[in-house]
Amino acid sequence: MITVEKLTKKFGDVTAVEGLTFKVEEGEIFGFLGPNGAGKTTTVRMLCCLISRTSGEAKIAGYEISKEADSLQIRKMIGLVPDNVGLYEDLSAFENLDFYGKLYECPEGRRRENIERFLKMLGLWERKDARAGSFSKGMKQKLALARSLVHEPRILFMDEPTANLDPESAKTVRDFILELKKQGKTIFLNTHNLDEAQRICDRIAILKTKLLRIGSPEQLRESLTRHKTEIRLAQAGEALISSLKKVIPNKIEVSGDKLVIDVTDPDKENPNIIAAITSAGGQVREVTQLVPTLEDVYLQIVKETK
Amino acid sequence: MRISKAWIVATKDMRVLLRKRYAIYSIVIFPLIVGIGLPLVLRFAGARHGGLHGTQLLTIMNAFSFLYLIGATSLPTVLASYSLVGEKIEKSLEPLLAAPVTDSELLLGKSIAAFIPPAAALYLSSIVFMALSDLMTHDRLGYSYFPNWTIGIILLLMVPLAAILSIEWSVIVSSRASDPRAAQMQGLFIVLPLAAIYVASEVGAISLNTTTLLIISAVILIVDIILFFLSTKSFQREEILTKWT
Ligand SMILES: Nc1ncnc2c1ncn2[C@@H]1O[C@H](COP(=O)(O)OP(=O)(O)OP(=O)(O)O)[C@@H](O)[C@H]1O
Ligand SMILES: [Mg+2]
Numbered sequence: 001m002i003t004v005e006k007l008t009k010k011f012g013d014v015t016a017v018e019g020l021t022f023k024v025e026e027g028e029i030f031g032f033l034g035p036n037g038a039g040k041t042t043t044v045r046m047l048c049c050l051i052s053r054t055s056g057e058a059k060i061a062g063y064e065i066s067k068e069a070d071s072l073q074i075r076k077m078i079g080l081v082p083d084n085v086g087l088y089e090d091l092s093a094f095e096n097l098d099f100y101g102k103l104y105e106c107p108e109g110r111r112r113e114n115i116e117r118f119l120k121m122l123g124l125w126e127r128k129d130a131r132a133g134s135f136s137k138g139m140k141q142k143l144a145l146a147r148s149l150v151h152e153p154r155i156l157f158m159d160e161p162t163a164n165l166d167p168e169s170a171k172t173v174r175d176f177i178l179e180l181k182k183q184g185k186t187i188f189l190n191t192h193n194l195d196e197a198q199r200i201c202d203r204i205a206i207l208k209t210k211l212l213r214i215g216s217p218e219q220l221r222e223s224l225t226r227h228k229t230e231i232r233l234a235q236a237g238e239a240l241i242s243s244l245k246k247v248i249p250n251k252i253e254v255s256g257d258k259l260v261i262d263v264t265d266p267d268k269e270n271p272n273i274i275a276a277i278t279s280a281g282g283q284v285r286e287v288t289q290l291v292p293t294l295e296d297v298y299l300q301i302v303k304e305t306k
Numbered sequence: 307m308r309i310s311k312a313w314i315v316a317t318k319d320m321r322v323l324l325r326k327r328y329a330i331y332s333i334v335i336f337p338l339i340v341g342i343g344l345p346l347v348l349r350f351a352g353a354r355h356g357g358l359h360g361t362q363l364l365t366i367m368n369a370f371s372f373l374y375l376i377g378a379t380s381l382p383t384v385l386a387s388y389s390l391v392g393e394k395i396e397k398s399l400e401p402l403l404a405a406p407v408t409d410s411e412l413l414l415g416k417s418i419a420a421f422i423p424p425a426a427a428l429y430l431s432s433i434v435f436m437a438l439s440d441l442m443t444h445d446r447l448g449y450s451y452f453p454n455w456t457i458g459i460i461l462l463l464m465v466p467l468a469a470i471l472s473i474e475w476s477v478i479v480s481s482r483a484s485d486p487r488a489a490q491m492q493g494l495f496i497v498l499p500l501a502a503i504y505v506a507s508e509v510g511a512i513s514l515n516t517t518t519l520l521i522i523s524a525v526i527l528i529v530d531i532i533l534f535f536l537s538t539k540s541f542q543r544e545e546i547l548t549k550w551t
Contacts, residue, residue, distance in 0.1 A: 011548070045400075045547070048404045049404075050400065050403050050404055050543065050544070050547055051543075051544045051547060051548060052544055072406055072408070075404060075405060075406040076406045078404070080400070080401055080404040082397075082400040082401055082404075084397035084400065085397075086396060086397045086398035086399070086400050086401045086402075087396065087398065088318070088322055088396060088398060089396060090322050090325045090326065091318070091321065091322060091325075095318075095321070099314070099318045100401070100405065102314045103311065103314055103315075103402075103405045103406070103407060104405060104406060105406075144401070147401065148401070
């Protein structure tokens with residue numbers, strides 16, 4: 001659905017994005033992760049034909065972003081939730097959506113139906129005639145989401161759609177995104193929320209100007225080279241810890257009677273660690289191999305590239 | 307270029323503009339003063355010395371007619387800078403530019419929105435102005451001065467040309483401003499040459515006969531054409547999105 005090849009964008013001397021190559025399949029939720037300034041917004045803007053690319057190419061459903069004639073076709077089939085909601089504050093929620101529906105040539109009947117459907121799904125129908133300017137940040141964010149859908153796009157680009165939302169609204173939006181996936185839409189999601197990415201994305205790309213890693217959340221977690229072993233002791237005394245630190249080189253964190261130890265190869269290291277604890281007089285009650293989270297993966301990858 | 311798309315943008319912009327009190331004041335006050343206030347001046351100015359007479363009266367009436375040209379150069383500026391800089395402030399350009407509209411459709415839409423309300427206000431006002439002025443001066447002149455060729459050329463030829471000038475200039479200025487008031491102030495510079503002509507005519511240094519007016523029209527037309535290219539050049543999506551914000 002989306003094919004990106006060696007896509008590069010420079011703003012003067014600043015290279016915002018360099019040599020991006022990846023594919024997004026139809027019907028997939030594709031998470032795009034990266035620290036501030038990584039180039040997420042820049043990438044989305046290029047894919048939405050808002051800014052030109054410096055080199056490389058990307059195709060959306062076969063249309064090339066660099067071709068003027070193609071870009072109009074691309075814009076017809078995509079929806080964008082930008083990082084700034086960009087609503088017309090003096091217009092009502094309904095008028096905002098209606099304007100966009102018209103702009104996308106969505107016929108009157110369908111337009112009204114869609115506006116009603118999406119506003120109801122996002123809990124804004126009661127406020128449809130209120131000025132968008134009178135909405136809270138979260139309501140604006142939801143309205144911007146509805147706006148991107150009025151013309152029933154096949155592909156959606158969302159730039160941090162849950163950034164301003166309270167946990168409950170964030171969940172509404174996440175469920176909504178999953179619902180859109182069920183309808184077969186392709187979703188390109190920029191986010192900082194790793195937990196969110198892990199929960200709803202089929203595949204995730206980690207970006208920092210260059211593409212660092214790409215894969216399903218499971219693949220990314222498995223690729224992690226640092227693991228954590230949690231050991232619960234009968235008692236984690238000072239003396240025990242300091243004598244343990246002399247024997248094993250691994251990083252040890254202590255909390256209460258639990259030790260969290262960084263390991264690279266749990267199968268090899270865990271027995272040695274336990275033996276060391278036992279010989280230092282400690283009593284092991286429970287050993288758990290902590291499942292790495294996407295956050296662990298992310299932090300490691302981003303750190304490695306510093 | 308699809309006019310229908312431009313019209314969708316134009317109606318949206320007019321709806322936004324007509325909800326801003328400041329924008330409404332700025333398009334209503336000037337036409338109100340010229341349309342109703344100035345005919346009263348014709349009636350009562352110098353009344354103690356028997357009022358204005360003959361050529362004196364005609365010079366002043368021509369000069370007053372010329373004010374419609376000043377209005378046409380200044381009023382659209384206010385709206386154009388609002389609708390252009392307003393999009394910047396509300397950061398609404400990104401979703402707008404992501405929609406299937408071309409740069410020229412957007413530019414045309416915004417220009418229409420800045421043109422129609424002031425043009426409507428000025429034309430309405432001019433009808434009132436002509437009727438009232440005739441009413442106030444008929445007894446002294448012995449005939450109805452309006453309508454005549456002078457105001458005809460001003461309203462039908464110069465006002466549209468000047469409004470276009472004002473909008474194009476605003477587009478160029480707005481591409482650099484991030485505050486609508488600042489854009490308006492710079493936008494209003496375009497009025498200065500015309501104001502100078504107005505003053506010159508008031509003091510009788512030049513006569514605003516049809517020849518002079520046609521020459522001024524030709525000059526405005528030429529500037530319109532030059533500014534057309536400059537304004538479309540400064541209104542390009544990547545520029546607008548990355549430099550305007
Ligand atoms: N219009 C612009 N002019 C110059 N540099 C820009 C422009 N837009 C982005 N950049 C630069 O490009 C880089 C990537 O920015 P971008 O906004 O794409 O990052 P991001 O991943 O979206 O960050 P965030 O998480 O903060 O939203 C940054 O170094 C930024 O300064
Ligand atoms: Mg961003």
